[in-house]
Amino acid sequence: MLAMLCLVAVLGTVQQPVEIQLASGGKSDYAIVIAQNASPSQRRAAEELQRFLQQMTDAQLPIVTDDPASLSQVRKAIALGDNRLLRESGVPVDWKALGDEGFAIIPQPPHLFIVGSPKRGTMYGVYSFLEDGLGCRWYSSKVSFVPRKRNLTIKISPRTEVPAFEYREPYFTDAWDKDWAARNRVNGTFPRLDESTGGKVSYGPFVHTFYALVPPDQYAKDHPEYYSLVKGVRDTQRGQLCLTNPDVLRIATETVKRWIREMPQATIFSVSQNDWTNPCECENCRRVVEEEGSQSGPILRFVNALAEEIEKEYPDKLIDTLAYWYTEDPPKYVRPRRNVRVRLAPIGACFAHPFGTCQQNMKQFQNLQAWARITDQLYIWHYTTNFAHYLMPFPNFDELERSLAIYRDNGVKGVFYQGNYSPGGGGEFNELRAWVLAKLMWNPDRHFWTLVDDFLQGYYGKAAPYIRRYIDLIHQPVREGKTDSEDRRAHVHIFDPPTAPYLRPELLEQAQKLFDSAEKAVRNEPEVLARVQHARLWVEYAQLAQRIGKWQVVGDQYVVGRDPETLRLRDTVLEKIRRFGITNVEEWSPVQKFIDRISAQDKQSYPVVTLQNGALRVDIVPALGGRIVRILPAGKGRNILTDAGSTPEAPADGGYEEYATREYRSIGWRDVFTVKMASPTQVLLELKLPSGLEILRTVSLIGDSAMLVVESTYRNSGQSPLKVSPRSHPEFACGEGARYTWRSVAGARGEQVVADFGYMELRQENLPDGEVVLQTRGMPTLRLRFPREEVEQVYLNWHAPAHRANIELFLPEKELKPGESVRLRWEMVVQ
Ligand SMILES: [Zn+2]
Numbered sequence: 001m002l003a004m005l006c007l008v009a010v011l012g013t014v015q016q017p018v019e020i021q022l023a024s025g026g027k028s029d030y031a032i033v034i035a036q037n038a039s040p041s042q043r044r045a046a047e048e049l050q051r052f053l054q055q056m057t058d059a060q061l062p063i064v065t066d067d068p069a070s071l072s073q074v075r076k077a078i079a080l081g082d083n084r085l086l087r088e089s090g091v092p093v094d095w096k097a098l099g100d101e102g103f104a105i106i107p108q109p110p111h112l113f114i115v116g117s118p119k120r121g122t123m124y125g126v127y128s129f130l131e132d133g134l135g136c137r138w139y140s141s142k143v144s145f146v147p148r149k150r151n152l153t154i155k156i157s158p159r160t161e162v163p164a165f166e167y168r169e170p171y172f173t174d175a176w177d178k179d180w181a182a183r184n185r186v187n188g189t190f191p192r193l194d195e196s197t198g199g200k201v202s203y204g205p206f207v208h209t210f211y212a213l214v215p216p217d218q219y220a221k222d223h224p225e226y227y228s229l230v231k232g233v234r235d236t237q238r239g240q241l242c243l244t245n246p247d248v249l250r251i252a253t254e255t256v257k258r259w260i261r262e263m264p265q266a267t268i269f270s271v272s273q274n275d276w277t278n279p280c281e282c283e284n285c286r287r288v289v290e291e292e293g294s295q296s297g298p299i300l301r302f303v304n305a306l307a308e309e310i311e312k313e314y315p316d317k318l319i320d321t322l323a324y325w326y327t328e329d330p331p332k333y334v335r336p337r338r339n340v341r342v343r344l345a346p347i348g349a350c351f352a353h354p355f356g357t358c359q360q361n362m363k364q365f366q367n368l369q370a371w372a373r374i375t376d377q378l379y380i381w382h383y384t385t386n387f388a389h390y391l392m393p394f395p396n397f398d399e400l401e402r403s404l405a406i407y408r409d410n411g412v413k414g415v416f417y418q419g420n421y422s423p424g425g426g427g428e429f430n431e432l433r434a435w436v437l438a439k440l441m442w443n444p445d446r447h448f449w450t451l452v453d454d455f456l457q458g459y460y461g462k463a464a465p466y467i468r469r470y471i472d473l474i475h476q477p478v479r480e481g482k483t484d485s486e487d488r489r490a491h492v493h494i495f496d497p498p499t500a501p502y503l504r505p506e507l508l509e510q511a512q513k514l515f516d517s518a519e520k521a522v523r524n525e526p527e528v529l530a531r532v533q534h535a536r537l538w539v540e541y542a543q544l545a546q547r548i549g550k551w552q553v554v555g556d557q558y559v560v561g562r563d564p565e566t567l568r569l570r571d572t573v574l575e576k577i578r579r580f581g582i583t584n585v586e587e588w589s590p591v592q593k594f595i596d597r598i599s600a601q602d603k604q605s606y607p608v609v610t611l612q613n614g615a616l617r618v619d620i621v622p623a624l625g626g627r628i629v630r631i632l633p634a635g636k637g638r639n640i641l642t643d644a645g646s647t648p649e650a651p652a653d654g655g656y657e658e659y660a661t662r663e664y665r666s667i668g669w670r671d672v673f674t675v676k677m678a679s680p681t682q683v684l685l686e687l688k689l690p691s692g693l694e695i696l697r698t699v700s701l702i703g704d705s706a707m708l709v710v711e712s713t714y715r716n717s718g719q720s721p722l723k724v725s726p727r728s729h730p731e732f733a734c735g736e737g738a739r740y741t742w743r744s745v746a747g748a749r750g751e752q753v754v755a756d757f758g759y760m761e762l763r764q765e766n767l768p769d770g771e772v773v774l775q776t777r778g779m780p781t782l783r784l785r786f787p788r789e790e791v792e793q794v795y796l797n798w799h800a801p802a803h804r805a806n807i808e809l810f811l812p813e814k815e816l817k818p819g820e821s822v823r824l825r826w827e828m829v830v831q
């Protein structure tokens with residue numbers, strides 16, 4: 001592990017910086033020297049150096065080869081890679097320490113040597129010289145920065161760099177651009193890197209390859225024993241392989257050899273479990289699991305044996321496997337061979353906080369440490385976007401700041417950071433993430449926020465300070481609320497909904513103001529303005545996503561997505577999706593589905609009945625189970641019931657609903673009631689069901705007071721007996737510091753704070769004595785009253801993250817004879 005820490009070290013002794021005048025008045029004394037037999041990537045490096053120096057200084061440096069005749073013309077050289085000039089200069093180079101990708105930059109007046117392997121090392125040295133030495137930046141495939149200096153004199157000290165990771169893959173669409181990837185020194189399998197850029201870490205088959213290695217189509221019929229024994233049966237459909245069967249090893253090895261022949265450019269091949277469980281339970285496999293204490297035991301023994309065979313013929317090829325799901329725990333004894341890589345995927349972790357600093361990613365962190373104790377050949381599959389909402393803010397910068405150093409310190413050799421890889425890209429900070437990650441994948445000790453600011457300055461120009469404040473703003477909820485004794489910070493997961501606690505509507509409002517200023521700052525620069533407008537889309541999308549599912553009373557109709565603000569956001573978001581070529585707002589789903597969904601909402605509406613007096617306004621939707629969707633105290637803009645929209649059942653959720661039996665969402669939940677009678681303060685609703693059950697419900701405001709009464713009569717108007725046990729189901733909106741209080745029939749005081757989520761069943765001596773009070777800071781106090789002799793149970797049920805607290809009444813179950821009825825009645829005072 002210590003060895004990993006010092007990967008980026010300076011070779012040889014430290015020397016004083018040397019001053020070099022590269023250009024003066026648009027002219028240069030220098031030539032670029034490469035070997036006659038320079039590799040394609042070294043030739044590319046020479047051309048790129050020539051191109052960018054010319055853009056900087058106007059001087060065009062000639063590219064010459066190292067044959068004696070040409071060299072005799074050269075007075076001052078920037079010499080690339082191994083060549084005659086380098087050898088004649090006597091500059092020592094530790095080629096082995098540099099490996100395939102490391103480089104050294106060595107000033108030796110009058111020359112400057114940039115040395116590295118012909119594979120990629122020399123090329124990376126040239127890009128580092130241009131970037132770190134001369135200030136060039138390649139922020140995205142479209143946005144670069146090349147400083148202009150017709151007089152260019154630099155001070156340069158010798159330095160050597162070797163990347164911290166052998167495999168570096170920021171998995172974003174824009175990062176697949178060949179030039180971008182080469183210039184930013186990433187080498188993963190997806191960028192369009194080729195021979196001219198020194199190739200890459202190229203995968204044959206990627207993951208979940210067991211059935212590709214030993215295809216059931218070919219073998220299941222005659223050799224079911226090649227596959228998992230699961231509960232006594234060989235599973236050839238959704239099983240794994242029997243990893244202790246020598247024939248399975250032989251066939252899998254042959255398959256990998258065939259893959260190597262068929263895909264000569266590939267450097268690493270996956271031998272990994274299928275994407276489900278069902279490992280083999282045969283006696284031999286079970287014994288290995290027992291010895292090794294984990295299902296990773298038989299896999300790693302198998303993969304090692306296969307890799308040993310492959311090594312004999314193909315010593316440079318690597319074999320990759322997974323530590324994932326049922327193989328997550330490391331084995332006790334077996335260790336990965338030299339040419340084996342184990343890929344861990346910390347799926348399910350909180351990505352707001354650095355690993356090991358939050359309970360919600362401790363398990364993944366401990367698993368990483370457990371593997372790190374047995375190997376320094378890990379690869380990581382890391383996640384860095386919201387896969388359900390690519391365009392939504394994903395405040396994980398604090399975690400990104402640390403994660404690569406944590407991986408480096410735990411023996412990781414390769415990193416794959418999965419972001420938005422859809423064809424159109426355009427997700428939240430995709431370009432920034434890819435660029436900053438590329439820098440940290442090379443050297444995790446670089447200062448994260450300096451890199452972020454560098455990118456913002458280069459990409460957003462004068463708007464950069466506002467975008468930086470926006471980044472800080474959206475990170476507030478994941479930073480606030482941690483003390484020694486409790487952790488109330490918001491956490492971030494990769495499939496979070498728009499209602500996630502860190503997407504506070506008031507912060508999104510503040511973000512809009514910052515973007516007003518940001519747009520103003522760059523209003524005369526159309527290209528930069530477009531980038532700022534694109535960044536603003538992430539806020540607009542989040543606001544729209546929070547609103548599109550939200551049902552509202554508009555006029556005398558209950559509708560969704562039709563208030564002016566939602567319509568404005570919708571038009572803006574759709575225009576930008578088209579303008580910026582965004583193809584997916586979520587993984588696996590084309591953007592057209594999203595467009596269709598939000599467009600279809602226009603067509604739905606339900607009539608509303610409104611009751612109003614001087615103190616309250618109550619909105620009822622008879623067609624949705626006689627649901628009360630809104631109770632507004634006079635002078636306050638806020639519904640004291642929850643809004644619909646949090647579940648797929650919307651609009652039949654939120655607010656007040658009632659059932660004829662105790663099961664959640666049973667009879668009456670979303671049936672269509674008819675209005676029998678209505679006045680400004682009272683409505684009578686009726687539902688007649690084929691079973692003979694008849695429900696009559698009155699909702700009344702009392703005089704001019706803030707009191708609401710709901711009374712339902714369940715009557716059997718049929719010919720045979722019917723069982724009912726009515727249950728009320730109000731969802732009250734609550735916020736910080738909410739609590740229930742009551743006094744039980746036995747005289748005991750009851751109190752329950754609304755935190756996290758939970759429930760309480762209060763009955764018999766614990767039954768509240770006819771009243772439960774719900775108080776929330778900054779909101780009206782609710783007193784819910786009921787006839788206690790009629791109620792069997794009061795059910796408190798709360799979910800603090802969703803700002804919901806229920807006070808539900810259950811009547812005892814009763815068999816109604818024809819003509820009989822039972823009544824459920826409650827009243828509420830809003831104070
Ligand atoms: Zn087996």
Ligand SMILES: [Zn+2]
Nearest residue numbers: 350353358491
């Ligand atoms: Zn967390």
